[in-house]
Amino acid sequence: MVEPSQEQAAMQHYLVCGTKDCQMNGQFYCNVCHRPLCEQCRDEHLKCADTKIHEIVLYRHRKHQLPVEKCKLHPTRNIDIFCKECQIPLCSKCSTSKEHNRHTFDDLEEIYAEKYKCQQSEFAKIQRYFLPITQSLKKDIKRDVTEIKNLMESIRTSMKLGAEYLKNLVDEVTSENMEHTYTVEKSLIKMLKSQEKTYDDYIAYLERMTDEFQEHLSLTNQKLLFSKTLRIKTIPDTTKPVPPVFTRSQFNKKDVAKLLGKVYIPETKPKRRNIEPMNADTTHMKFTEKQLEQSTEKSDIKQTLSLSSSVTKVREYRVPGIDSAWHVSVDKSGRLWVSNGNSNLVKTDLQGKLLQKVQTSGGGEGYHTAAKDGVLIYTDQDKKVIYGITPDKKITKFIKTGDRTPICVYSSYINGDILVGMDTDKEAKVTRYSKTGKEIQNIQRDNQGQGLYDYPHYITENINGDICTSDFKKQSVVVVNKSGQHRFSYTGQKAGFCPWGICTDVLGHILVCDSNTVHLLDQDGGFKSVILSSQQEIYGPRGVCVDDENNLYVGQVFTSIVTVYKYLK
Incomplete structure (x- = not known):
C-alpha cells in the first residue's frame, strides 16, 4: 500500500498553528521558521524585531523545508549548499575547503523547492490526466461488460424462443401427420370392409346355389334335373390394399443448428479505445491543494456531466417491512438501506427482496450511512452508540458518544471520517471521528461565538470537504468548511422552509428536501432550481442520496416506494 504523502496528510484535517499552546487554524506559513501560523500569530510574528523580515505566505504557497541530512565529514553540520561546478550537495564547512576554492554555490533549499514543485506537477498529471483517463x-470496460452480458442474455432468450417455436412446429406437424395416419387407416379399412361384404354376399349366394343343386340332383325330382342347367357365377374380383409407406426425414445435429442459428463473432478488427491526448494545460499545470482535495475517482465524470434540462424517472423500489421512507442509503453493491419513522431499518436488493431488518431508536433523521468499504453505519439514540453492519450482516459497536445523543451520521468518501450530528443538554454540535472511532474535531460555534446548530438531523459532506447539515429547529441548511468555519446558511426561497434529507453530487451540488419539494443549490449555497415537486408526483420527500452512477434516490413520508431519478446528463 502506498503511504499518503506529507501534502495529502496535511490536508486531511485542518492545520494547527505551530506556535506553542495555540490550537487555531494555521492557514499561513513562515518560510524562514518553517512552521504554520494562525492569523493572530502571523501578526505577532511580523511585529517582533527578530522575525519581522521573515517571509510569510499562505500555507498552500509555502516553501517546503529541506530534509535534514548531516554531512559525513562534519557530523555537526547540515548539508544545505549545492556546488554548481562539482554538482554535489555540501555543508557550509565543506564549501570553504581547497577542493571547492572559487566554486560557485546555490542554496540547496531553493533547488529542493524547485524539484519539489516539479514532482508536484508530475503528481498532478496523475491526478488530473492519467488516473481520470x-x-x-x-x-x-465495465459498460462493455454490462452490454455484453445484456446482449448475450438477449441472444439466449432469442435461442430459447427459436427452439420453443421449432418445438411447437414439430409438435404441430407431428400431430397433423398422426391425424393423417388415422385418415389413411380409416380409408383402407373401409375399402377392406367393403370387400369383406362382397365375399359375404357371394358366400350367401353359393349357399343358395348349393340348395338349388341339391334339389336338382334329388332322385325324386328328375324333371328339375332336365329342365335347365344351373350356372355358377364367378368369384368377384377384389384388390389387395397398397400399404402406406413412411419415409422418415434424414437429418442430423448440423441440420438442426442451421434451423436454430448460431452465435459467431464477426471477423472485424476491434476498435482501439479512445485515449484523449495530454494537452498543454495538463503538461504545464501548477499543483494546488484544491486539486489534491478533489476526488480523483470522480474527476473524469465531472468533466463531462452537467445538469439536465429535465428530470427523468428511472425506476422505483417498493421496500418491504416499512410504511414510509424517511432516509435512504445505497451501499457499494447497489442495495438499499431504508428507514421509516418508527425505528425500523431494512436492507433490500434491487428486486425489492428483504435482506435484513434492524430495530434501533432512530426516527425521522438521517441516522444511517453507507461507507466506502461496504459497512453500514447507524446510530442508536437511546443507547448513545454508533454501530456498524458488515456485508455478512454482523453488527458491532463502533463508537460510544457518552452523554451526547447521536442524531445523524455520514461516512466521508474523501477520507473515511465519520461525521455525527449531536444533541447535548447544553447545545448541539457536529463531531468528526476517524475511521477507527477516535474523536478528532468538534464543530459548535461560528466566528462570533454563536451556536451553529439547534437540531442537526441530516448531514452530508461535499466534494470540497464542506460539511452540510439540515437543521430542523433553525429551519436552515448550515454549511461549514472542513476546518469548522461557517461558510453560509440556506433558509429556502420563502417562509416556512423545513429542511429534511440532504446529499451532494459529483459536481458539488447540494440537494435538500423541503416539505414537498427537493431544492438544488450550487457549492456556495446559491439556489439553482426546484428539481422535484408534485409535478413529478413527489409528496413529502424526506430521504435523498446519490449513487456512483449519479442517480438520485428519493424516499417519501407517505409511501414505502423509493423512486430513482436521472437529473445529470
Missing part, C-alpha cells in the same frame, strides 16, 4: 477507460 484510466478510470474512464475502466468504466468504459
Whole structure:
C-alpha cells in the first residue's frame, strides 16, 4: 500500500498553528521558521524585531523545508549548499575547503523547492490526466461488460424462443401427420370392409346355389334335373390394399443448428479505445491543494456531466417491512438501506427482496450511512452508540458518544471520517471521528461565538470537504468548511422552509428536501432550481442520496416506494 504523502496528510484535517499552546487554524506559513501560523500569530510574528523580515505566505504557497541530512565529514553540520561546478550537495564547512576554492554555490533549499514543485506537477498529471483517463477507460470496460452480458442474455432468450417455436412446429406437424395416419387407416379399412361384404354376399349366394343343386340332383325330382342347367357365377374380383409407406426425414445435429442459428463473432478488427491526448494545460499545470482535495475517482465524470434540462424517472423500489421512507442509503453493491419513522431499518436488493431488518431508536433523521468499504453505519439514540453492519450482516459497536445523543451520521468518501450530528443538554454540535472511532474535531460555534446548530438531523459532506447539515429547529441548511468555519446558511426561497434529507453530487451540488419539494443549490449555497415537486408526483420527500452512477434516490413520508431519478446528463 502506498503511504499518503506529507501534502495529502496535511490536508486531511485542518492545520494547527505551530506556535506553542495555540490550537487555531494555521492557514499561513513562515518560510524562514518553517512552521504554520494562525492569523493572530502571523501578526505577532511580523511585529517582533527578530522575525519581522521573515517571509510569510499562505500555507498552500509555502516553501517546503529541506530534509535534514548531516554531512559525513562534519557530523555537526547540515548539508544545505549545492556546488554548481562539482554538482554535489555540501555543508557550509565543506564549501570553504581547497577542493571547492572559487566554486560557485546555490542554496540547496531553493533547488529542493524547485524539484519539489516539479514532482508536484508530475503528481498532478496523475491526478488530473492519467488516473481520470484510466478510470474512464475502466468504466468504459465495465459498460462493455454490462452490454455484453445484456446482449448475450438477449441472444439466449432469442435461442430459447427459436427452439420453443421449432418445438411447437414439430409438435404441430407431428400431430397433423398422426391425424393423417388415422385418415389413411380409416380409408383402407373401409375399402377392406367393403370387400369383406362382397365375399359375404357371394358366400350367401353359393349357399343358395348349393340348395338349388341339391334339389336338382334329388332322385325324386328328375324333371328339375332336365329342365335347365344351373350356372355358377364367378368369384368377384377384389384388390389387395397398397400399404402406406413412411419415409422418415434424414437429418442430423448440423441440420438442426442451421434451423436454430448460431452465435459467431464477426471477423472485424476491434476498435482501439479512445485515449484523449495530454494537452498543454495538463503538461504545464501548477499543483494546488484544491486539486489534491478533489476526488480523483470522480474527476473524469465531472468533466463531462452537467445538469439536465429535465428530470427523468428511472425506476422505483417498493421496500418491504416499512410504511414510509424517511432516509435512504445505497451501499457499494447497489442495495438499499431504508428507514421509516418508527425505528425500523431494512436492507433490500434491487428486486425489492428483504435482506435484513434492524430495530434501533432512530426516527425521522438521517441516522444511517453507507461507507466506502461496504459497512453500514447507524446510530442508536437511546443507547448513545454508533454501530456498524458488515456485508455478512454482523453488527458491532463502533463508537460510544457518552452523554451526547447521536442524531445523524455520514461516512466521508474523501477520507473515511465519520461525521455525527449531536444533541447535548447544553447545545448541539457536529463531531468528526476517524475511521477507527477516535474523536478528532468538534464543530459548535461560528466566528462570533454563536451556536451553529439547534437540531442537526441530516448531514452530508461535499466534494470540497464542506460539511452540510439540515437543521430542523433553525429551519436552515448550515454549511461549514472542513476546518469548522461557517461558510453560509440556506433558509429556502420563502417562509416556512423545513429542511429534511440532504446529499451532494459529483459536481458539488447540494440537494435538500423541503416539505414537498427537493431544492438544488450550487457549492456556495446559491439556489439553482426546484428539481422535484408534485409535478413529478413527489409528496413529502424526506430521504435523498446519490449513487456512483449519479442517480438520485428519493424516499417519501407517505409511501414505502423509493423512486430513482436521472437529473445529470
